[in-house]
Amino acid sequence: xxxxxxxxxxxxxxxxxxxxxxxxxxxxxxxxxxxxxxxxxxxxxxxxxxxxxxxxxxxxxxxxxxxxxxxxxxxxxxxxxxxxxxxxxxxxxxxxxxxxxxxxxxxxxxxxxxxxxxxxxxxxxxxxxxxxxxxxxxxxxxxxxxxxxxxxxxxxxxxxxxxxxxxxxxxxxxxxxxxxxxxxxxxxxxxxxxxxxxxxxxxxxxxxxxxxxxxxxxxxxxxxxxxxxxxxxxxxxxxxxxxxxxxxxxxxxxxxxxxxxxxxxxxxxxxxxxxxxxxxxxxxxxxxxxxxxxxxxxxxxxxxxxxxxxxxxxxxxxxxxxxxxxxxxxxxxxxxxxxxxxxxxxxxxxxxxxxxxxxxxxxxxxxxxxxxxxxxxxxxxxxxxxxxxxxxxxxxxxxxxxxxxxxxxxxxxxxxxxxxxxxxxxxxxxxxxxxxxxxxxxxxxxxxxxxxxxxxxxxxxxxxxxxxxxxxxxxxxxxxxxx
Amino acid sequence: xxxxxxxxxxxxxxxxxxxxxxxxxxxxxxxxxxxxxxxxxxxxxxxxxxxxxxxxxxxxxxxxxxxxxxxxxxxxxxxxxxxxxxxxxxxxxxxxxxxxxxxxxxxxxxxxxxxxxxxxxxxxxxxxxxxxxxxxxxxxxxxxxxxxxxxxxxxxxxxxxxxxxxxxxxxxxxxxxxxxxxxxxxxxxxxxxxxxxxxxxxxxxxxxxxxxxxxxxxxxxxxxxxxxxxxxxxxxxxxxxxxxxxxxxxxxxxxxxxxxxxxxxxxxxxxxxxxxxxxxxxxxxxxxxxxxxxxxxxxxxxxxxxxxxxxxxxxxxxxxxxxxxxxxxxxxxxxxxxxxxxxxxxxxxxxxxxxxxxxxxxxxxxxxxxxxxxxxxxxxxxxxxxxxxxxxxxxxxxxxxxxxxxxx
Numbered sequence: 001x002x003x004x005x006x007x008x009x010x011x012x013x014x015x016x017x018x019x020x021x022x023x024x025x026x027x028x029x030x031x032x033x034x035x036x037x038x039x040x041x042x043x044x045x046x047x048x049x050x051x052x053x054x055x056x057x058x059x060x061x062x063x064x065x066x067x068x069x070x071x072x073x074x075x076x077x078x079x080x081x082x083x084x085x086x087x088x089x090x091x092x093x094x095x096x097x098x099x100x101x102x103x104x105x106x107x108x109x110x111x112x113x114x115x116x117x118x119x120x121x122x123x124x125x126x127x128x129x130x131x132x133x134x135x136x137x138x139x140x141x142x143x144x145x146x147x148x149x150x151x152x153x154x155x156x157x158x159x160x161x162x163x164x165x166x167x168x169x170x171x172x173x174x175x176x177x178x179x180x181x182x183x184x185x186x187x188x189x190x191x192x193x194x195x196x197x198x199x200x201x202x203x204x205x206x207x208x209x210x211x212x213x214x215x216x217x218x219x220x221x222x223x224x225x226x227x228x229x230x231x232x233x234x235x236x237x238x239x240x241x242x243x244x245x246x247x248x249x250x251x252x253x254x255x256x257x258x259x260x261x262x263x264x265x266x267x268x269x270x271x272x273x274x275x276x277x278x279x280x281x282x283x284x285x286x287x288x289x290x291x292x293x294x295x296x297x298x299x300x301x302x303x304x305x306x307x308x309x310x311x312x313x314x315x316x317x318x319x320x321x322x323x324x325x326x327x328x329x330x331x332x333x334x335x336x337x338x339x340x341x342x343x344x345x346x347x348x349x350x351x352x353x354x355x356x357x358x359x360x361x362x363x364x365x366x367x368x369x370x371x372x373x374x375x376x377x378x379x380x381x382x383x384x385x386x387x388x389x390x391x392x393x394x395x396x397x398x399x400x401x402x403x404x405x406x407x408x409x410x411x412x413x414x415x416x417x418x419x420x421x422x423x424x425x426x427x428x429x430x431x432x433x434x435x436x437x438x439x440x441x442x443x444x445x446x447x448x449x450x451x452x453x454x455x456x457x458x459x460x461x462x463x464x465x466x467x468x469x470x471x472x473x474x475x476x477x478x479x480x481x482x483x
Numbered sequence: 484x485x486x487x488x489x490x491x492x493x494x495x496x497x498x499x500x501x502x503x504x505x506x507x508x509x510x511x512x513x514x515x516x517x518x519x520x521x522x523x524x525x526x527x528x529x530x531x532x533x534x535x536x537x538x539x540x541x542x543x544x545x546x547x548x549x550x551x552x553x554x555x556x557x558x559x560x561x562x563x564x565x566x567x568x569x570x571x572x573x574x575x576x577x578x579x580x581x582x583x584x585x586x587x588x589x590x591x592x593x594x595x596x597x598x599x600x601x602x603x604x605x606x607x608x609x610x611x612x613x614x615x616x617x618x619x620x621x622x623x624x625x626x627x628x629x630x631x632x633x634x635x636x637x638x639x640x641x642x643x644x645x646x647x648x649x650x651x652x653x654x655x656x657x658x659x660x661x662x663x664x665x666x667x668x669x670x671x672x673x674x675x676x677x678x679x680x681x682x683x684x685x686x687x688x689x690x691x692x693x694x695x696x697x698x699x700x701x702x703x704x705x706x707x708x709x710x711x712x713x714x715x716x717x718x719x720x721x722x723x724x725x726x727x728x729x730x731x732x733x734x735x736x737x738x739x740x741x742x743x744x745x746x747x748x749x750x751x752x753x754x755x756x757x758x759x760x761x762x763x764x765x766x767x768x769x770x771x772x773x774x775x776x777x778x779x780x781x782x783x784x785x786x787x788x789x790x791x792x793x794x795x796x797x798x799x800x801x802x803x804x805x806x807x808x809x810x811x812x813x814x815x816x817x818x819x820x821x822x823x824x825x826x827x828x829x830x831x832x833x834x835x836x837x838x839x840x841x842x843x844x845x846x847x848x849x850x851x852x853x854x855x856x857x858x859x860x861x862x863x864x865x866x867x868x869x870x871x872x873x874x875x876x877x878x879x880x881x882x883x884x885x886x887x888x889x890x891x
Binding site: 397398399401402404408409410411412415417418420421422423424426427 | 790793803805806810811812813815816817818819821822823824825826828829830831832833834835
């Protein structure tokens with residue numbers, strides 16, 4: 001590697017987190033620590049019915065019995081669950097504002113700094129935004145239009161009040177509370193998140209989107225999302241996150257459940273840019289996410305797309321259970337790690353039904369002293385006749401202090417199913433760099449171009465609104481660094 | 484019978500049981516099995532293995548009466564018959580065969596490439612009752628064929644062999660495992676390749692349904708040396724092939740290949756692990772499996788590239804064909820890479836025989852069975868045609884025909 005590469009690399013890896021700022025809003029918190037009182041406090045704050053409290057307490061009793069999963073290729077200090085606030089809501093927000101003018105101006109300012117002004121976004125992008133600031137939904141837009149189609153798009157708290165039947169039927173049906181330690185934790189203390197129900201035969205006319213921010217120090221954000229697509233419906237859901245700069249590690253354990261019934265399709269896209277910690281590995285978000293989709297009906301389809309650039313620790317495996325015959329599962333991922341970031345991410349495709357298909361495209365880019373692991377499982381159960389899987393995971397290494405790892409699990413119990421897996425690991429091709437430089441690009445531009453090309457297969461799966469942001473993010477993550 | 488009782492009762496048969504250091508080491512190993520946290524379920528490499536059968540076993544060993552080494556000097560070739568894991572001592576100007584010594588045991592127990600949780604290797608160290616050491620002297624080109632024979636039913640062989648290829652030497656090693664009785668062999672081969680040496684290692688496994696074979700290889704390659712391994716598993720009994728290779732100096736190579744043919748209720752566990760610890764090394768791991776009836780197989784492959792091992796090339800490939808509804812195959816091809824200037828890749832496929840290919844052959848007048856057989860043969864043809872030893876190739880063809888005769 002030439003000296004210029006090293007220089008740009010150096011400046012890249014020193015690139016600061018651009019979205020690191022804190023909005024000063026008074027927070028109302030219970031005491032630190034996790035016990036039954038905390039859960040009762042959360043439940044009563046959210047005016048929840050008794051059956052919900054019971055459900056939470058059950059999950060809590062399960063959590064006490066389960067140990068944290070240890071198999072991931074991650075290194076972090078033991079999490080002290082008693083040193084975390086489990087609920088924080090901006091004051092005076094218990095009565096929700098009816099329109100944007102009622103929203104705290106400081107909040108609006110926060111979004112402006114992030115470049116996502118609600119007003120503008122509402123008008124220009126045609127996106128209905130359900131914003132989670134800390135733990136309470138602040139503003140919901142475009143509701144009326146969605147209501148006309150019978151689409152329910154609200155916070156999970158509201159759904160518990162207004163649609164208990166759907167919640168009772170589906171909450172925890174894909175990710176049981178006792179599945180593992182983080183799902184149990186989330187089930188016990190989740191505070192907010194989104195709920196989407198698309199009725200039979202309805203194609204949701206706009207991209208549904210939520211922006212999340214963690215704001216209060218030491219507050220874990222336990223968000224729960226539930227999306228149900230009834231027969232023949234379609235929905236595309238966007239999730240994006242940025243977090244303010246903080247030194248203390250913040251815990252994030254979200255659960256996302258998707259259910260696609262017959263002929264339904266759900267497209268779930270994520271851009272994740274939580275605070276990754278500084279260049280010495282201090283601070284950053286611990287991100288333990290469980291995302292799971294169930295293709296329950298025939299011909300259903302679930303597609304996950306993710307761009308992961310943030311978090312000190314990422315532990316995330318969006319997966320699909322392909323139960324219905326002819327159902328399709330897709331997973332597209334770009335994971336970029338810099339400095340001391342560690343990511344262990346991938347997917348799980350479980351083929352149960354006949355003629356089920358799945359496709360996995362994963363691109364990992366490691367810079368600085370980071371560790372980037374792809375971990376994925378593809379399994380064909382006995383009855384998954386003619387099932388098909390294609391997996392491709394490529395890793396790019398920039399610098400000789402980082403690591404790239406690939407850990408696929410492939411299990412076939414059916415002799416008509418076909419599974420193909422390929423993976424490669426390499427550094428940026430010097431010839432390509434040379435070619436770009438010769439045509440007048442700076443080193444940084446050249447690298448950015450090559451990396452964007454490397455990720456293109458995944459980025460093109462994102463909806464338009466996101467693709468632009470994601471491309472910017474990829475460039476920002478590389479900025480000054482790329483070699 | 485539990486491990487400790489087994490050990491104490493049969494101490495007199497077990498190698499080095501008088502040596503204090505080794506005894507201490509064994510105490511430690513025993514405590515792993517006795518520990519409350521001894522976890523059989525969460526150990527991935529034990530998938531499809533019933534460890535209980537191997538822990539609660541009845542120890543039995545017979546010291547063989549006769550073993551032989553035949554030297555055919557003109558061809559530089561030797562035939563060894565190893566009986567119950569033992570071999571007579573032998574010495575000439577090209578090779579030297581001796582019993583293994585305490586220091587060989589100690590030397591190996593310090594190596595950390597094989598994880599502490601490989602319980603079969605731990606059992607081997609605990610109950611070691613046979614084994615030998617072969618040294619190939621400098622700049623010699625040698626062929627050795629070893630037939631491994633177990634004389635009686637219910638024997639439990641725990642064998643450790645050391646191979647040392649001195650500078651500039653080259654060894655063609657053919658090992659045959661063909662046993663028809665109810666016994667089990669747990670064999671650990673420790674191979675050291677000095678500068679510029681080469682070892683071509685063939686293992687032909689063809690045991691009867693009641694013979695368990697657990698074979699583990701650990702090879703370490705110094706500068707410019709090459710280790711080639713080819714495993715052909717036709718066994719009808721349980722076989723575990725775990726092969727570890729360390730590339731410790733520059734420009735060394737390891738090539739680990741295997742083919743397994745399974746049928747009935749048989750199980751086979753396979754693992755290859757290559758550790759790149761120096762620059763400019765190459766490795767290749769290829770395993771192919773054909774599974775019929777209710778057979779099960781696992782294959783773990785792992786390429787580990789250390790931070791200093793720049794300019795590494797490491798390739799992995801695993802392919803499986805499932806011939807029946809009830810067969811299952813689990814594969815985990817893993818890459819762990821800590822250096823940036825590397826070319827590493829892996830590929831893995833599992834599936835049935837290509838229907839279009841069958842259709843093509845059938846439309847030319849072939850029966851379905853004949854077409855299937857042709858396609859299976861072509862699936863492994865690349866590996867079979869690369870065998871440059873005519874005699875070997877013939878043996879394997881015969882076994883293949885025998886396997887194919889059961890395919891419908």
